[in-house]
Amino acid sequence: MKPPELPPVNVRLLATALKAFLAEELRASRLSGYVVGLSGGLDSAVAAALAVAAVGRDRLTALALPGPTSDPASLRDAQAVADALGVGLKTIAITAPADAFSEVLGAHDDRVRFGNLHARLRMAALFDRARADNALVLGTSNKSEILLGYSTLFGDAAASVQPLGDVWKTHVFALARALRVPEQVITKPPTADLWPGQTDAGELGFEYREVDPVLHCHHEQGMTRAQLLAVGFPQQLVDGALAAYRKNRFKWRPTVVARVSASCINVDRILPRNPEP
Amino acid sequence: MVVALAQIATCPGQPKHNLTRHLAMIERARTAGAHLVVFPELSLSGYLLAHGVLEHAMDLGDALLEPLKRASRDLAVLFGLPLREEHGGVSNAAVLLEGGEVRGVHRKLYLPTYGMFDEGRYFIPGPRLEPLACSLGSLGVLVCEDAWHLSSAALLAHAGVDALLIMAGGPTEVGAEDEPAASRRWHWIVGATAITTVRPVFFANRCGWEEGILFGGCSWAVDARGQALADAAPALDEALVVAPLSLAAAAHARTLIPIPYAERFDLWRAALAPPERDETS
Numbered sequence: 401m402k403p404p405e406l407p408p409v410n411v412r413l414l415a416t417a418l419k420a421f422l423a424e425e426l427r428a429s430r431l432s433g434y435v436v437g438l439s440g441g442l443d444s445a446v447a448a449a450l451a452v453a454a455v456g457r458d459r460l461t462a463l464a465l466p467g468p469t470s471d472p473a474s475l476r477d478a479q480a481v482a483d484a485l486g487v488g489l490k491t492i493a494i495t496a497p498a499d500a501f502s503e504v505l506g507a508h509d510d511r512v513r514f515g516n517l518h519a520r521l522r523m524a525a526l527f528d529r530a531r532a533d534n535a536l537v538l539g540t541s542n543k544s545e546i547l548l549g550y551s552t553l554f555g556d557a558a559a560s561v562q563p564l565g566d567v568w569k570t571h572v573f574a575l576a577r578a579l580r581v582p583e584q585v586i587t588k589p590p591t592a593d594l595w596p597g598q599t600d601a602g603e604l605g606f607e608y609r610e611v612d613p614v615l616h617c618h619h620e621q622g623m624t625r626a627q628l629l630a631v632g633f634p635q636q637l638v639d640g641a642l643a644a645y646r647k648n649r650f651k652w653r654p655t656v657v658a659r660v661s662a663s664c665i666n667v668d669r670i671l672p673r674n675p676e677p
Numbered sequence: 678m679v680v681a682l683a684q685i686a687t688c689p690g691q692p693k694h695n696l697t698r699h700l701a702m703i704e705r706a707r708t709a710g711a712h713l714v715v716f717p718e719l720s721l722s723g724y725l726l727a728h729g730v731l732e733h734a735m736d737l738g739d740a741l742l743e744p745l746k747r748a749s750r751d752l753a754v755l756f757g758l759p760l761r762e763e764h765g766g767v768s769n770a771a772v773l774l775e776g777g778e779v780r781g782v783h784r785k786l787y788l789p790t791y792g793m794f795d796e797g798r799y800f801i802p803g804p805r806l807e808p809l810a811c812s813l814g815s816l817g818v819l820v821c822e823d824a825w826h827l828s829s830a831a832l833l834a835h836a837g838v839d840a841l842l843i844m845a846g847g848p849t850e851v852g853a854e855d856e857p858a859a860s861r862r863w864h865w866i867v868g869a870t871a872i873t874t875v876r877p878v879f880f881a882n883r884c885g886w887e888e889g890i891l892f893g894g895c896s897w898a899v900d901a902r903g904q905a906l907a908d909a910a911p912a913l914d915e916a917l918v919v920a921p922l923s924l925a926a927a928a929h930a931r932t933l934i935p936i937p938y939a940e941r942f943d944l945w946r947a948a949l950a951p952p953e954r955d956e957t958s
Contacts (some may be wrong), residue, residue, distance in 0.1 A: 407852070407853060408853045409851060409852065409853060410851060410853055410854060410855060413851055413854075413855065413856070413857070413912075416850045416913055417851055417891055420885060420886060420913055421886045421889070421891070424688075424885055425886070426685065426888045428691065505899050527951040561889075647775060668728070669728045670727035670728050670729075670730055671690070671727060671729050671732070672688075672690030672723070672725065672726060672727070672729045672888065673692070673888060674689075674690060674691055675690035675693045675729075675732070675909065676694065
């Protein structure tokens with residue numbers, strides 16, 4: 401039995417809508433532009449391309465933030481993305497602070513802790529630049545990785561806005577082609593690039609094109625594990641996807657406030673983000 | 678007569694910004710010769726206020742309304758706001774201005790509270806459904822979800838309105854089609870409402886983004902037979918749709934096709950009557 405496929409999306413309409421989102425968020429915030437970290441990967445390339453189309457290249461600051469274990473090819477790809485978009489790329493090496501901080505923390509021998517530290521140092525660099533430039537941090541997370549929790553809490557997941565946060569990774573690939581992202585960025589295996597040889601598929605156990613239909617059927621259509629298996633998805637894929645979907649759900653809401661009053665923020669008082677002064 | 682549909686992108690928490698969008702569109706409508714300009718739901722405050730209604734609810738004497746009242750001296754204006762009620766509560770209200778004065782208010786009847794909608798937490802439902810009158814005639818105003826209950830339009834048709842005005846803050850998703858998924862659903866509702874009530878229907882939806890939610894635009898107007906009176910607005914961009922309103926043509930349509938006069942309200946009454954007591958049990 402051939403399992404269900406991910407429903408298609410109108411890429412042109414999606415891109416137009418997301419550009420409008422970025423334009424409106426910037427207008428409503430009264431800030432001056434966006435800051436993005438270009439990793440040389442697909443998501444940041446697409447987010448940056450949308451931002452340039454939405455608010456102009458002059459209002460996007462692109463940073464490359466290589467660490468001690470980053471693949472040199474990543475920096476070359478980030479530069480290719482910046483060149484294609486006509487934006488400058490400022491490189492801020494986080495190797496020295498990462499090494500120094502991991503020494504202090506004793507995190508050097510644990511590659512996950514060391515990798516998370518890199519992600520959080522990149523976050524610190526982006527928000528620092530945003531503060532200096534009076535800008536918003538442009539998020540690059542996509543729906544697939546958010547659902548699977550494949551991110552570093554308060555690291556790469558931290559951003560002011562997430563234009564791709566409800567877009568399946570499969571559709572991010574389609575957006576990349578429509579936005580003319582450099583081909584080598586589209587075709588290379590997705591990676592967080594936190595240690596040599598790391599790939600998303602290697603860590604997750606499946607490719608995004610395989611897992612996106614499973615997640616769609618479960619998260620959006622409400623299909624149970626038994627139903628997913630009955631329509632033909634492989635058991636290993638289903639169990640891997642559902643395990644991550646449950647285990648990492650706390651990352652969807654990164655913190656919980658203890659409500660002890662009748663005016664608890666975001667519970668009893670959900671208020672618009674950008675009120676007029 | 679001419680009706681203009683002002684499809685604008687509003688921002689919750691930025692009423693001054695929203696007011697400037699109103700005044701710019703009213704000016705465009707005036708230039709286009711409109712006698713009435715219709716704005717989307719909660720157009721003055723923005724839609725996704727949530728508890729922001731506590732900050733942004735206003736009464737009909739609010740200073741923010743003064744520029745709109747002045748602008749309504751030579752054309753009617755229908756817009757939306759969170760209306761602070763005298764005895765407590767906030768209504769999701771549509772306000773009709775003409776001649777510099779408030780001519781009528783419709784309070785949204787159906788407050789969607791499911792899926793992404795949470796209106797029942799912040800608003801109180803309107804108590805009644807009545808036509809609003811202005812120089813154009815008798816107008817039936819429906820706010821978004823009101824139109825998804827076809828009984829609303831049937832009751833307004835029974836009350837004899839000349840036209841139906843739907844003000845929407847309709848969110849949408851992006852699917853495989855060229856237009857947003859919700860716009861297609863509204864297309865059918867607007868057409869079916871016109872055809873079944875044999876009344877022209879004017880649909881003003883908002884567009885753009887609020888708090889990460891996309892709205893579907895595609896404002897549109899159809900005559901009493903469901904024929905387009907103007908091209909629909911685009912989905913994503915602000916636009917002014919200008920459409921003619923002919924009460925005579927609508928009346929003629931109802932002479933040829935008197936469907937609303939045949940509404941079986943006796944069936945409604947029977948359905949609503951308390952069940953007869955079964956004395957045998």
